[in-house]
């Protein structure tokens with residue numbers, strides 16, 4: 001596939017730069033540093049992602065004390081679905097729930113939705129101005145009025161150059177650019193913690209000052225009010241943290257708003273229509289996409305798909321193929337925050353989530369090129385799956401890696417290159433992540449002392465000649481370790497990978513791997529056949545449509561993450577910010593990224609087959625219909641349906657939770673097909689009788705208890 005190089009370049013290093021920006025937030029983060037002669041992507045991303053302006057004075061201070069440390073978060077976790085419930089849960093359904101709510105959350109205190117659960121009409125049918133009710137005029141009896149208004153005014157004035165000196169620290173609600181639900185703000189049960197969360201988010205990323213984001217925040221607050229996580233944290237915190245993760249990798253307002261609302265469909269009274277009417281189709285579809293992915297993930301977890309390599313691999317592909325890539329991004333952020341706060345769950349569930357994260361979500365992050373998230377997900381999973389190994393290796397790594405080494409070596413090399421007149425595009429470094437070190441030791445049966453790339457530098461120069469000049473400078477600066485030099489430029493790897501590699505000994509007697517390549521070689525190493533995610537996935541051979549799809553997904557993300565894209569383009573000396581010619585996710589016929597056009601007729605389809613509540617991810621030819629699926633009964637398994645039902649039982653297929661009315665309907669990637677044997681009339685009668693008996697027993701019991 002011909003892929004415009006620059007757009008793809010952006011994605012890759014953009015994520016490297018955000019790796020740096022995000023590193024302040026996570027203690028398990030890969031520590032990376034970079035020096036670039038042109039505007040440093042790292043510094044710029046750090047500035048964009050971590051702008052800590054004191055916009056709400058005391059508020060932001062309160063927040064940073066509590067939310068700045070993720071260690072403090074390690075007590076909370078979102079319970080993912082009904083089966084995860086322990087007996088300690090209380091659950092109070094709202095009359096406004098449009099779909100069966102998932103008992104994911106623990107409801108404490110007044111278990112109402114939006115504080116309006118007792119109202120006769122859904123709160124969101126009122127106009128925004130109607131929300132301004134009585135005490136808006138009087139200004140009385142608003143427990144957190146000043147508090148709330150300060151937060152809001154600060155955020156609205158945030159971009160103003162004279163904000164700091166401005167004496168105006170409140171704003172009238174009339175001035176807000178959209179109607180605010182003041183019933184939420186004024187509710188006697190209102191928790192100031194929500195405003196602290198908003199102010200804290202604003203201090204961490206300026207996107208939280210945008211109208212649409214504030215609006216999404218209030219809707220999320222309304223939806224999740226009264227819901228708590230297992231740790232005791234308000235549920236809203238999870239939504240905010242998910243959105244902050246997205247903001248920090250440069251996601252745009254649509255994605256961040258959908259991140260705030262990502263659990264509303266599954267875990268609150270809110271429905272698609274409400275989100276659609278309030279925010280439009282873009283955000284509503286994304287939230288729905290995340291909900292769909294959550295359901296699939298739950299099915300996969302129940303069926304232990306993570307342990308079945310082929311099915312797990314199909315699942316990655318399916319996730320990318322069936323949903324808007326941005327929904328996958330939100331799901332990944334959701335999972336990352338859940339992993340950060342995994343401690344609150346019982347050990348068995350920690351294991352299950354950690355395994356699924358390692359097998360399904362970390363590879364997805366890798367495919368999308370979000371290396372920071374990938375490493376976090378892996379490290380956190382590793383810590384839960386192998387706590388002792390994690391601890392031992394952490395201790396060993398403290399000896400083998402030096403925080404300052406990569407940064408100082410990078411500076412030293414940068415200076416030497418400049419002195420010798422060798423121009424370069426990027427000079428960056430990284431410390432190998434804990435899990436990556438562990439995997440390499442296991443895979444290659446090595447001790448930690450035999451891992452030479454724990455500290456690494458990468459230099460991207462203009463041409464081959466400069467590669468060799470740079471190599472000789474490296475050799476002059478440090479002692480080269482014998483036998484570690486590899487010239488993949490003269491002898492490219494079988495997949496076309498090209499680069500010069502060497503290992504040198506630094507002053508502190510720690511090895512340092514140096515990779516030197518040109519821009520073109522780097523693109524090949526990030527996006528071509530030699531792409532890093534494929535290299536890391538090892539021998540797995542993917543159909544071409546999967547490769548195209550991953551390329552497309554990565555590119556779309558880089559396009560969605562505007563900040564990063566721009567910075568990265570600049571850091572590679574290119575400002576050609578090409579945008580797609582067609583509207584995501586559909587493509588015009590001539591769109592070079594229209595992978596679906598190419599694979600539409602001959603690419604296989606992966607669908608989820610549910611039988612007897614057991615799930616499998618199966619592959620079918622492109623044109624498979626529901627009736628083909630039914631007819632396959634007996635082909636694969638003697639006397640059975642595609643999986644296990646005997647042919648003499650008529651199956652009642654349901655496609656994506658609805659009965660199939662047209663069996664000639666074609667299956668699509670990611671479809672969920674339920675095959676349930678038809679119950680005989682006698683069985684149905686028995687079921688009805690049993691239900692009647694249960695009902696009567698219930699009546700008798702309730703009359704006994706008055």
Ligand SMILES: Nc1nc2c(ncn2[C@@H]2O[C@H](COP(=O)(O)OP(=O)(O)OP(=O)(O)O)[C@@H](O)[C@H]2O)c(=O)[nH]1
Nearest residue numbers: 452453486493495497501525526530531532533535
């Ligand atoms: N993207 C990409 N990177 C590669 C590929 N092969 C090697 N690399 C990079 O180069 C590094 C070192 O590779 P090699 O010099 O071949 O080293 P090795 O044979 O794996 O042995 P070690 O240095 O001990 O890991 C890896 O850690 C990767 O970062 C490839 O096919 N694609």
Ligand SMILES: Nc1ncnc2c1ncn2[C@@H]1O[C@H](COP(=O)(O)OP(=O)(O)OP(=O)(O)O)[C@@H](O)[C@H]1O
Nearest residue numbers: 371428429430432433436440456457458513515532
């Ligand atoms: N010497 C280096 N300098 C800078 N970045 C590097 C270097 N080596 C690898 N990277 C990048 O660091 C990220 C993490 O890579 P990781 O350490 O997990 O694997 P790897 O070193 O590339 O491969 P392997 O573990 O097989 O040696 C990837 O984006 C990779 O491209």
